[in-house]
Amino acid sequence: MIKVNGRDKEWEENITVDLLLEKCKYTFPLIMVKVNGKYISKEKYKDTLIMNGDDVQVIHSIAGG
């Protein structure tokens, strides 16, 4: 199990940040990702593996109405 934005989510083997974003349908272009509090730059999404038990934050910078 991992946490995504504080909510439980099933962990899958070999899941990267990129795949997680796709799975969560987080399509918004302006997001910031932290894994266990550490900032992950966009170019590292494809190579950063998420481990079982990780705490992932995906913060959307959307201002809205």
Place this chain on the structure above:
Amino acid sequence: MVEGNKENQKLLISFEFEPGKVEKGYTDRRLYINLSENKIEEKSIDREVKETFTGGRGYGIWYLWDAVSSKTKWNDPENEIIFCTGPICGVTQYSGTGKTHVVTLSPETGTVNDNNVGGYLAPFLKFSGWDLLEIQGKAKEDVVIFIDGNKGKVIIEEVQGLNSDTYLLIEKLTERYADDEKDKRNLSIVSSGRGAENTNLGILNVTWYDVRRRKVRIKQAGRGGTGSVFRDKKILAIVIKYAGVNAGSNNAAYPELITEAGRRLTKEILGLDHVQNGMREIGTVNLLDHMQNYHCLPVHNFKFGSHPDAFKIGNKVWHRRMTQNQAGDSCWMGCAMRCSHAVDEFELITGPLKGEKVLVDGPEYETTAGFGGNCGCFDPDFILEANFYCDNYGIDTIGVSTTMAFLMECYENNILNKEITEGLELNFGNKKAALELIHQMAEGKGFGKIAGLGIRQIKKILVEKYGADAKFLQDIGMECKGMEFSEYVTKESLAQQGGYGIANKGPQHDESWLIFMDQVNNQIPTFEDKAEALHYFPLFRTWFSIVGLCKLPWNDIEPEDNKKKYHGMEAAKVPEHVENYCWLFEGVTGKHISPEELILQSERVHNLQRLFNLKMGFGTRKHDIIPYRAMGPVTVEEYESREELYNQQLQEIIHFDIKNKTTEEKVKALRDYREEQYQKLCDAVYKRRGWDSNGVPTLENIKKLKIDFPEVVELVKKYQS
């Protein structure tokens, strides 16, 4: 008075004044007009009012409070329309400083209403010498109010035979009042249209002259029926003329602070907008794709949050349709955000201007989502036609589209039929019928006469006259306090449910927009977190309206490292922009202000507005109730459209055993839970705001805020148990 036709005009009164002197952002005087008595006066603004309510909407609400009694109705002569400026209004070195804030009693809600609108009106008004324009009374025939800020003259003329619709009227008035082509940029006009005369959904259009296109452009003060008050007072137009705006027009205390804040923001906008929100390319409609992707786009009267056809009205479409790189798309001088886009040469296929090629100002996100998603008409040409005619007729695209979506659901549920609609087949997606209904609403004819009343009154008619189920209509009629919801699906964001329900004027997103912070980012998980957000953000947003600013440059552009430097709710505040605002306030007024003091300024105005609701017989807990459609799935169809999500919530959060349960039973279990959550949210928010459990500001709170005037205290005491 138009095109030199003198026979149609009659001078009612003229008034001369000393052209304005702005000192540190203020003129300290207001222009008072009484149309019933043909009276024009200069009035001062008391020092105590200035210190307590800061300016702009703060002044507007206070002077309206003073002008009306608890029994005053929106169409009584003593109701006022007040056009407000604000100390920072008119700065040309910082983006988004041209907003006019308008205050009046609303025909939809019966209580105080506020709107903000772009265009050049407020800066011209202030530089002419007036912090406020306050209009009371009613004229007998249509009048044009002309304010010449350079010559120091106000003229009110009775006019006859002019159509009030905006598109042609503002062109005619611009030709009439401008000395030459160059002088057109010195005019700003307020107008409305026949739709405002025949519905409760009237808007005001406020102009600026687009020098590059050589066209008069408009923005709208849209919510709550302000335009209906304007036309009820028989005001055809207000024309203001002022030449000579420059960087020193506000006579600021420390111009260098303003310049530095402006430099910082402009650099961000020019460097980052194209990778952030693309406001300079398509404006607020950039939200369309994101709302669709995150199930927040209202579809079929807020039943669903997305639709497979949404791409047909998505961001790429508007990028192609809106004319790009237009310097005239700034609705006030010096605004680098430049988000007031337009579609040029659009050929109308219906209505009185059928066949004409027109400029359509917009569409904004709300218009696109409302007519496109909510009414199920995923066609950009339909949206443009509806946008144009609503503006031209002076009716609110949000109020009209949300009302229409409600009527369409009623039609599909056989609550309405062709007999009642006089032949209109109001199914979702019927563009022809939707456009016909807009024209009928504007004319006050056919079924449009009922549609133009707005959802609250329509519900009553459907129940009383046609025997409709009142409970079902309450569930699906998307209004609160009498105002229609703006265009976001809030089912999965409790904080935004409160953002709509507890908002002073009704469910308009300009008080707070917390959907992503809550639903997606999950940054405010507890009731206390949500209450804190519903304390801070509505107050912060209120501040824009008391100093004369636009909200958009606050968080529709962010410093590149904002989310890295700050976290959670702190990042959402955009601290460097808050600092800019402190600099701007100090730069203009000379008074140092901290971020906390800025919130305190707002808190006084926000609480006074809540108390104003109370004075008018509203403003308690029961008036903050929202329709269940805003909280969760009303019908089996809605539930089953996101069955997996709802089933998961029932099991994991509520611990409800879904095995062998019918969808109806699951809908009920979810509803019981969500309605209880909403009440708990209200408890938490009221407590954080210093209100009692009935939602009434406490005596202690109003004393702390220094708004404990005798009649306020007396009012609050009536509600103490």
